[in-house]
Amino acid sequence: xxxxxxxxxxxxxGTALGRRLQKVGQRVIGVRRNAAALKGSGIExxxxxxxxxxxxxxxxxxxxxxxxxxxxRFDEDAYRAAYPEGLKTVxxxxxxxxxxxxxxxxxxxxxxxxxxxxxxxxxxxxxVPSGFSGALMRxxxxxxxxxxxxxxxxxxxxxxxxxxxxxxxxxSEGRIAAGSPVMxxxxxxxxxxxxxxxxxxxxxxxxxxxxxxxxxxxxxxAPLHEVMTWLxxxxxxxxxATIQSPLRRRASKRCDNxxxxxxxxxxxxxxxxxxxxxxxxxxGFLPAQV
Numbered sequence: 534x535x536x537x538x539x540x541x542x543x544x545x546x547g548t549a550l551g552r553r554l555q556k557v558g559q560r561v562i563g564v565r566r567n568a569a570a571l572k573g574s575g576i577e578x579x580x581x582x583x584x585x586x587x588x589x590x591x592x593x594x595x596x597x598x599x600x601x602x603x604x605x606r607f608d609e610d611a612y613r614a615a616y617p618e619g620l621k622t623v624x625x626x627x628x629x630x631x632x633x634x635x636x637x638x639x640x641x642x643x644x645x646x647x648x649x650x651x652x653x654x655x656x657x658x659x660x661v662p663s664g665f666s667g668a669l670m671r672x673x674x675x676x677x678x679x680x681x682x683x684x685x686x687x688x689x690x691x692x693x694x695x696x697x698x699x700x701x702x703x704x705s706e707g708r709i710a711a712g713s714p715v716m717x718x719x720x721x722x723x724x725x726x727x728x729x730x731x732x733x734x735x736x737x738x739x740x741x742x743x744x745x746x747x748x749x750x751x752x753x754x755a756p757l758h759e760v761m762t763w764l765x766x767x768x769x770x771x772x773x774a775t776i777q778s779p780l781r782r783r784a785s786k787r788c789d790n791x792x793x794x795x796x797x798x799x800x801x802x803x804x805x806x807x808x809x810x811x812x813x814x815x816x817g818f819l820p821a822q823v
Contacts, residue, residue: 538598712756729747
């Protein structure tokens, strides 16, 4: 029988993951409020509201659950509904089933870290979220950590890729972050997000050890000024304005992905250079060759 993966909140990352899993012969079911958005993806689509226990009861059993929900908006109520409350509802549903999932993967965020002085952080670093987003994400993480179903939290850093090109557009307008004080940034390409999740699913199904927590960020934390200067060179634009921080919330830390690398994962885009080169090329951002 085919292995079944149920992707809860099957948006951009979930769809990229689903396509990978299908290629290796898995059955993939994507759950989202608007199931029509998955048309043409090849993924079996189910419309459901993950906050409704009745909707969850109708979902099929699966070997692996991937919880990759996005909040509807950036406010406390939306984050509480999407992360701790939504995940707890899913866990309560599946723990009571005769056929339980082999593993639940919860996609979290490096927003749980409050460090902002350039410190290196990993899975063992102190967690003291400074804002509601990090605090609620951490509440969801703890719900999975303390649950009897086997679970793994995956903390992604700043996700970029096709359609996630805000930094490119800022640079194209001549706006670049200041070089001092140094503000470190961390990122991971959308395709590596899908790759990491597929890797952890492979380990689970092969009955290899899987840690309860992974920090998923590429191999080169870099000053934001450096990244934007590199982009300006690729775009052949000159900086005309300095911005202190193009990020929604100021933070400066360096994410250490050693645990993920030790598990055997190989990054498709190990640094911002390879990843943004793909986005620039595929997105049509590069200036025409003369």
